[in-house]
């Protein structure tokens with residue numbers, strides 16, 4: 001897992017404290033142990049052997065004369081079924097995990113990250129960077145409350161969905177794409193390229209403005 005974590009961190013502008021579970025979802029990479037099970041089962045399937053690994057198994061292709069086309073079709077069907085089973089296991093694991101719960105709020109389906117390309121929204125992991133709750137945990141500020149004094153906890157949810165400072169930017173976005181919530185925003189982004197671009201533009205404006213304000217206040221403190 002440490003090897004996979006190191007590689008996943010290289011795939012985006014992620015904070016070093018992002019959990020491995022959240023990194024897997026944000027990059028769309030199957031957890032390494034499931035990837036190993038997949039590779040091993042397909043290896044044995046091609047050699048006509050049946051093994052059981054991690055609760056998964058694949059029946060070998062039938063013996064005797066079967067056409068090449070049928071063999072290829074059957075192999076692909078078995079691969080598809082295995083992939084579905086492994087993705088289901090990943091989804092269930094992600095739902096039950098205690099790690100990466102801020103990311104979970106935005107991406108409750110582990111496989112949704114596979115449809116997201118790196119952007120300000122996805123690579124600046126929710127819960128990090130410009131949020132005082134994170135800076136407080138890192139010992140960089142003495143207080144996790146919002147610098148705009150409207151909440152005693154400043155995180156991604158507060159900044160993007162609630163903070164008074166960004167009301168006009170948020171209202172403008174909601175006039176264009178409808179009401180946004182942590183639960184529906186990824187679905188809206190994936191529904192149309194225009195929605196995607198508008199949400200990304202909103203996130204950029206908010207993060208850039210927030211960073212400037214934070215830097216200024218840290219300079220004065």
Ligand SMILES: [Zn+2]
Pocket residue numbers: 146147148149150151158159162163164165
């Ligand atoms: Zn605020």
